[in-house]
Amino acid sequence: MRDIPVRQMVMSSGFRPWLITGHAEVRAALADQRFAKDSHRVAEMLDRHSLAGTDSLFGQSLLHHMLNTDPPEHGRLRGLVNKAFTPRAVERLRPRIEEICDELLDALGGRQHVDLLAVFAVPLPIKVICELLGVPQEDREEFRSWSNALVSALPREVVTEASNAMADYLHGLIKAKEQDPGEDMLSALVHARDGGDRLTADELVSMACLLLAAGHETTVNLIGNGVLALLTHPDQLASLRDDPTRLPGAIEEFLRYDSPINQATLRFTTEPVEIAGVRIPEGEFVMLNIDSANHDARRYADPDVLDIGRDEGGHLAFGHGIHYCLGAPLARLEAEIAFTKLLGRYGRIDLAVPAEQLEWRFSVVMRGLERLPVRLSRT
Numbered sequence: 001m002r003d004i005p006v007r008q009m010v011m012s013s014g015f016r017p018w019l020i021t022g023h024a025e026v027r028a029a030l031a032d033q034r035f036a037k038d039s040h041r042v043a044e045m046l047d048r049h050s051l052a053g054t055d056s057l058f059g060q061s062l063l064h065h066m067l068n069t070d071p072p073e074h075g076r077l078r079g080l081v082n083k084a085f086t087p088r089a090v091e092r093l094r095p096r097i098e099e100i101c102d103e104l105l106d107a108l109g110g111r112q113h114v115d116l117l118a119v120f121a122v123p124l125p126i127k128v129i130c131e132l133l134g135v136p137q138e139d140r141e142e143f144r145s146w147s148n149a150l151v152s153a154l155p156r157e158v159v160t161e162a163s164n165a166m167a168d169y170l171h172g173l174i175k176a177k178e179q180d181p182g183e184d185m186l187s188a189l190v191h192a193r194d195g196g197d198r199l200t201a202d203e204l205v206s207m208a209c210l211l212l213a214a215g216h217e218t219t220v221n222l223i224g225n226g227v228l229a230l231l232t233h234p235d236q237l238a239s240l241r242d243d244p245t246r247l248p249g250a251i252e253e254f255l256r257y258d259s260p261i262n263q264a265t266l267r268f269t270t271e272p273v274e275i276a277g278v279r280i281p282e283g284e285f286v287m288l289n290i291d292s293a294n295h296d297a298r299r300y301a302d303p304d305v306l307d308i309g310r311d312e313g314g315h316l317a318f319g320h321g322i323h324y325c326l327g328a329p330l331a332r333l334e335a336e337i338a339f340t341k342l343l344g345r346y347g348r349i350d351l352a353v354p355a356e357q358l359e360w361r362f363s364v365v366m367r368g369l370e371r372l373p374v375r376l377s378r379t
């Protein structure tokens with residue numbers, strides 16, 4: 001498919017989106033403002049062609065967030081939370097993230113057979129992002145189910161219901177923070193809104209939803225897909241255990257090899273654009289395939305081989321350009337701590353079922369497992 005890096009598809013509904021799959025081309029499109037978000041037109045298009053689940057956060061009430069906006073709106077929204085997500089700010093969370101990982105692993109006691117997603121990869125990022133935003137402990141399970149619905153390919157009504165429930169809940173939580181602010185990010189955003197009139201109530205709720213949903217679903221997949229990659233490549237696992245300083249490189253390779261957001265990052269052309277010698281007219285719907293770009297043989301030697309010692313860099317798992325993932329430093333830190341704790345505690349980890357029997361979640365946006373059954377052993 002990557003032999004033709006830009007092409008137009010024809011779907012059974014008659015919908016004719018463009019698909020970009022080459023690394024250079026996806027990267028160029030992500031940096032090019034003529035490939036805009038234009039969220040209203042994209043939402044309308046998804047609705048018309050019943051592509052539920054194609055983009056995670058298009059519920060009507062949750063439309064006004066940075067990932068769905070173009071400049072200058074985008075810069076204003078991103079600027080409000082940028083500071084909290086710099087590598088330096090995120091580094092301050094290290095001790096708390098370590099504590100959460102320890103608690104989750106302690107809770108396993110001597111259990112040997114576990115679903116590593118359910119007991120570790122899923123609760124870790126939820127706890128971190130909920131604490132950061134100030135979502136009370138007792139509400140977190142509910143969050144998980146709403147956010148699951150938002151990124152899955154469930155019927156449109158289910159997605160809308162989940163997004164409405166999440167929005168209602170957040171409106172309530174924001175009211176509570178107005179009266180009784182805490183040290184958390186939601187309280188700070190409420191303050192920013194009240195201080196400079198820079199954020200409407202809808203924008204605030206959308207921002208919180210984006211951070212909550214983008215902040216955990218993806219990181220779950222980074223940990224889950226990364227563990228699976230190691231367990232199915234024992235030589236790479238041994239090399240990492242031999243020299244733990246290889247971990248940061250290994251995490252970049254997990255991101256490239258099995259990207260948590262793999263397929264559709266969506267854009268809309270605001271004027272005709274020529275890319276790889278192909279002319280895409282104005283007003284066209286364009287899907288940028290990150291996973292395909294990360295496996296482009298023109299960019300990576302042996303792209304389908306997992307090699308934690310690779311030094312080619314430049315994967316697009318966190319996107320590129322103005323929408324480059326705000327949470328990348330946090331995701332990297334969580335993954336670094338998660339792998340360190342897991343491999344440090346268990347001298348042996350094996351898949352409990354053959355890899356071919358593992359089920360992948362049905363989503364057009366995310367690439368992640370349903371379950372990851374493993375056998376853990378301390379020796």
Ligand code: HEM
Pocket residue numbers: 030066067068078129210211214215216218219222259260261265266316317318319320322323324325326327328330331
């Ligand atoms: C944007 C991937 C974790 C918050 C993005 C984009 C990608 C991405 C590909 C760009 C989408 C586009 O251009 O259309 C990932 C992956 C993650 C991860 C693979 C984990 C491994 C996180 C975390 C947070 C987060 C932990 C927040 C706590 C965001 C936000 C944006 C974004 C707010 C929108 C930025 C903007 O529009 O300016 N992410 N993400 N992400 N991500 Fe992440």
